[in-house]
Amino acid sequence: MFRYFGVFTLLNLFFLNFTTAQETTIDKGEKYILGGIEVTGIKSYSEQTVVAYTGLRVGQEITVPGEQISEVINKLWGLKMFSDINFYITNIEDGKVFLELNIQELPTLSDVKITGVKEKKTEEIIKDADLKKGKKVTEGFIANTKNYLLNKYKKQGYLNTKVNINTVEDTDTTQTNAVKMVVRIDKGEKVKIKDINFEGNEQLKDKKLQKAMKNTKERALGRFWKKSKFIPEDYKEDLTSVVDAYKEKGYRDARILSDSIIYNNDNTISINIDVEEGNKYYIGDIDFVGNTVYTDQYLSRVLGIKKGDTYNGVLLRKRIQDNTKPDAEDIANLYQNNGYLFSTINPVEVSAVNDTIDFEIRIIEGKPAYFNNITVTGNDKTNDHVIYRELRTRPGQLYSKENVIRTIRELGQLGYFDPEQITPNIQNANPQEGTVDIEYGLVEKGTSQIELQGGFGGGGFIGTLGLSFSNFAIKDIFNKEAYKPVPMGDGQRISLRLQASRYFQNYSFSFVEPWLGGEKPVQFSASISHSINYRFTGYSGDVDKNQRFNLSGLTVGLAKRLEWPDNYFTLSHAFSFQLYDLKNYSTGLFNFSTGMSRSFAYTVALSRNSLFTNPIFPLGGSEFSISAKLTPPYSLFNNIDYGDLENQEEYQLKSSSGQLIDEDGNLVSESGKDPVPDEAKIGQTKIKWQEFYKIKFKGAWYTRLVDKLVLKTQGEFGFLGAYNNDRGIIPFERFYLGGDGLGNFTMDGRETIGLRGYENQSLSSNDGSTIYNKYSLELRYPLTLKPSASIYALTFLEGGAGFDNFRDFNPFNVKRSAGAGIRIFMPAFGLLGIDFGYGFDEDPFTNQVSGWQTHFIIGQQF
Template sequence: MNNSIDGLKKHLYRFSATFFLLLFCQPFLQAQEVSLESGKEYILGGLEVTGLQSYNEQTVKTYTGLRVGQKITIPGEEISSVIKKLWGLELFSDVTFYYTKIEGDKVFLELNILERPTLANVTIYGVKKRKIDDIINDTDLKKGKKITESLIANTKNYLQNKYKKQGFLNAKVNIVTAPDTTGTNTQNMVISVKKGDKVKISSIEFEGNEKLSDKRLRKSLKNTKKKKFYRFWKKSKYIEEDYEEDLDNLVDTYAERGYRDARVISDTFVKVDEKSIKLKIEVEEGDKYYFGDINFVGNTVYTDRQLSQILGIKKGDTYNGVLLKKRIADDSKPDAEDLTNLYQNNGYLFSRINPIEVSAVNDTIDFEIRIIEGKETFLDHVTVVGNDKTNDHVIYRELRTRPGQKYSKENIVRSVRELGQLGFFDAEQIVPDIENPNPNTGTVDIKYSLVESGSSQIELQGGYGGGGFIGTLGLSFNNFSLQNIFNGEAYKPVPMGDGQTFALRLQASRTFRVYSLNFAEPWLGGKKPVRFNLSFSRTQQFATEFDPSSRNRFEVDKSRGFAITGVSAGLAKRVQWPDDYFTISHALGYQLYDFDNYNIGLFNFGNGTSNAITYTLGISRSSQGPGRIFPLYGSNFDITAKFTPPYSLFSSKDFKALKERSDEIADSASDGTPLTTAEINELQEIEEERFKLLEYYKIKFRGDWFTRLVDKLVLRTNAEFGFLGNYNNDIGDVPFERFFVGGDGLGNFTLDGRDVVQLRGYENNSLTPLSINPITGRQEREGGTIYNKFSLELRYPFTLKPSASIYGLAFLEAGNSFDNFNDFNPFQLKRSAGVGLRIFMPAFGLLGIDFGYGFDTDANPGSVGPSGWQTHFIIGQRF
């Protein structure tokens, strides 16, 4: 009871004090409107903070900055500043000062605060569960957040705009809050989203257009399309932001055709129903104009004739404002051939070029291209940041920009490409920053910001094939450092940072073993881009016999088999002619083919050895970019010629007689009659004699073009050709180095230097010609000596992040292989089409899957009709 009476007294006292102060301070309030200095000065006798629920009173007092005993003016700046300061925290919904008592020159104040409620839980209805977390993160609706009117309004606007951008123009969002009884001054928030149906565009109508047809104008609206049943790529939903951009595109369409005064007078949309709208666009076309005289003013570095050639616009041409802008500065292409790049590629960073209309008489417009060339600019400092693993010298040697050189935008673009091609950095995040430009001194700095990506790969897989388990271990370190191999501190997990390549691959099963070791130094000696490569390999294949009583149905005889041991060394140098994208390579190799009672019919001799000493000349040109994994532009061309010495020119052997006898024995088995043991032995002896020293030449060509169509939609065009020939027809074609076409293009192991050529939609090697093996009497694939292949591939990336790059593709392919040049018909192709997916992870390399449909019959015995659907798994293939 006493507490109630005391409380009532307090409220009555506060009311009377407030009433008194209103009367007492009225002169001061009126005076304050004129000048703050006219308020009366008091000494603060006390300050009480009321209304707090979750904050400490002393904390609030300290924050206000008011101290008992200080002088304050009432009304005055001190009180106003405190109120403004507290409101700025956005923690309170009301902040009020009261005069509770005045004793002489002392004033006692009460600060009454109403705290904003705190967010406890958020419940969202009307969206998929997996989307709720994203919405909460995007709107920052975290537990403990203060609930304000702006928070609610911003959340509502965000969600409505979010769904409107997706085509839900009728989207409605309702937000309510309710007290949460489990906490102090907390509230729960409930968000209800009603997206409604997507609003499609049923029709687009134009008014006022006479010069350009409705069809042409609709085509200019790149992102705003009317609803059609066959349209899949471009949707017909209405998105305001895209629509506004398309209206600019529409005006540009007129400007490209000479109508520089064309404009959109009005645009409206009419609601047809809940699911569709109709757009109406009224245009004013104006007259058609033509270019008149075009004069250059201010140019001293280049002549008028040189500038006119780059501009590419002549007097009398139809006025094209879009083209004129691009020829001055094409922002869509960093390496465009325009006037701005002409100057910036030759040191004039500070140049400015402005086209000015000087007269417009009748239908002709005269221009002045006014040029301020500025001072010639040189590079002062060139730095790189972000390379945590890769040593600086590996990066700097690839840069086309060096201190003291003239500034060149072309060299910067090329440097970005070269860094992306290294494979050590995320090509999407290589940023050249122009810093400290000084037009007075003519200097500028460049800083390349890099993001390291995983450059090493591990291949660890197992599978079943060839009658048993196949295990593979592959380690590839693409940024290796040989000089630190004895430095224990550099092993993280191996020495890295010098840009070298070290790869080790081991593969084994019950029937074969493969070992390979490769080392490459891209800058031999460290001064010039001369690549040195050294590799060793050994392949062992064991004989197998079919045994129906065995659990594996095949028994392996490791005392019988054959092996290939090879070593090669090569040098490749980047050259400057015809341009500096070209590389010429040379390689020397030696292969030893060793047969030990290996009479399975793969080759026509089972005992003995063959030797091959080869020289390979390669010419390649690579201008693809910006990265290796997903190129957006450029091309790759490779042509290689592999030769052995023509031993037969210096030999007294009668190769003609040997070949005739070999053909005679083989022909005797062509009707299915098995060879006798004596004939088999004789045939093997002849074949070993013919191919003791292999002589052949092998020519291969491969070309890839990358064309950016829209955004990051890229068309890859591919053409390939290969031919295996001989110097001496009396010897014939060697049984090794053949072409095997069809399937995924992957070989678990390479027995004989063969090229396994991808052609999806067909079984592996199924487009390789068949022939009767005279020893086994069976049809076997001995490989073709010539092949050609063509493909088109549309690619689009889903993500190109450093952790994983993923893109989808659709392809058309055609190709075939042939026994000899006489049978070769470049138009006799096996066709296929399909779709696929690629995933590149730095630690594991390239992984993928393709679904291909073969339209033609393959070369398998008994095949009729199309090959049909085939599934191909891709591991570690060329990008």
């Protein structure tokens, strides 16, 4: 039997006929009965499986060549599993045609070996280049992998990177048709930019144009924030920035004539850029066309550009629509914040006479749009109502881009979602009906924190257990199925902290409901604490439980979001009670050793928080608060003359049996008639019910400089005062300035204020300051903002001081410091960090320059 040939491919299905060895002619489009089909070349699949997938059946009528064969080939190519597919005619007999389907399978990747890079980097490459086992190896796959690696290292400044990829048959596996891939990477040395030279520039100097190139920089000693590496994509953007630098100065026609890169012998490159500056232009008439919602005068004020100004194409573009700032005050946002989602605004040059350019701002306002469907995705743990109550976009409301941005901020500020991945997706925008849907895509992150630590200090073992749940659901507390591991999803916050050693015990519990009643943003908070402290002698290590100090406290508060002056404000109120109970506790910390002191205070605070989405690393915005903590003015109605307590026997201290006791708690006499020493009775009487007022202010502003480089500017002030000068300022509630700011010893109600570069609490007197002020500048840059861990580096300048009275207060007489540090935020452990600060001024206790200090930060920010 003679073999009949005829190859069908996608490129030659149009041939006119087949000719057999017997000179039999096969006409185009001839119909046959399929007598049989044989599959050859396969390694991984059975012949029956392939034939079944083609859909061809023995006995069916087919046209050879024809659409059926073409569809089979297309179908097989669509699997992307074969390198070659051919049909052959093996025989034609009695109106039947017999076919052979020859398939060449693509090899399967079984293993990858990467050389030339550190071992820890190979997993990253395998993941990013998708070099996973089981992948079909094609020429395109190999080429794409090579291009990915070349571009990856070019972006890091390795311009001479070489990548070689080979595949070899894998004989060590039972897998059929498998290959190993060997990737050899030779990065070479980093190529740095030696110099950037400009030609043809007369109006703008080289330094000005080099500064305009944000990412392409000359090599310079001491510049660490922007390396002098050459990245082609960044370089193209920087060439545009050079032209924009001219446009900002009025040179509308400026352009790059040519640019060249020269490789030097010292493994550096030189860049030569030839520019044509053109003439300087000025703004002429600006007319608005098509506007009906806003008047020409109002739009002119928003535009902020007037006739006679130097032409600035970059500024004009930003005042029309600034794509770098979603909340920019431009004309496009003016329309979009008021419902005109479908508006378009285009500036058009209508004439250029001499050096003056006239413009028309052509506006198509379109139909106002309204929100239709609002949906949220990605919240597996957080209940829907917790999210929806924070949304500033509601169905039926007029579309507002400002409200979309505000919603993103509010969701990010909750702390339950990764703020870097909150995505508003505009869907089903219908200009004819004036409706739009929006879907907020969320990625949840961990919100619970645990603190478990132990160590030796202060004469014994200290153990700490802390639990904090920031997205708790108290309504499910009795629902066993909700414990995964605890009931979550309702946005409530619960914190529990226990700390104990053989000489002290501290217990605290707090609860916060951010939406009391579930209808309005009224936050309810409550906390309770109790501590027991025993007298401890550091030299002997003894603990005397007959000498003890107990402190108990309870606080209840309400805070409400305001709509005026704007809806970033919050007004809060809190009532607190504290009981200080001392027995034979003579440490010099208080001016009495036995007795009780009580504090009942009301705190009112007004705060404003407009920080951008990420609360851990805000890129902009501000926050400030001013508060007043007030006790009742007991001295106005208790008829005690605090200036003459020495002569008032009724204010002598007494024991529980009615006998007089001295300041150490000892009986003065059996008769109880002897006078009590001065300071004991006077001190106890003055603070039996604490009387004070406390004013505090704190403000911080975040300014985005370049990329994600942020400058934080902060100032704060505190003042503790007395209603009655004879009664004096209480020994509690004072300010202690200096060091890391951690409140590791606060049993007298003190506030610790951090000022890096100095020892802890070294910038206040032993009794504490009644006034303090502090200023700081902090430059921050994020290393990573992933949900698992947010890390940023910082440098700082700080100054501050504590004062004992208002007469000594001088806001400009401060202790100064500078330094650097790093912060790491992990959802399970909170904020951790370390700072290295240098104090430039003398430590008041040592009278020596403070110098370098190291501070460890746990759970706080400066």
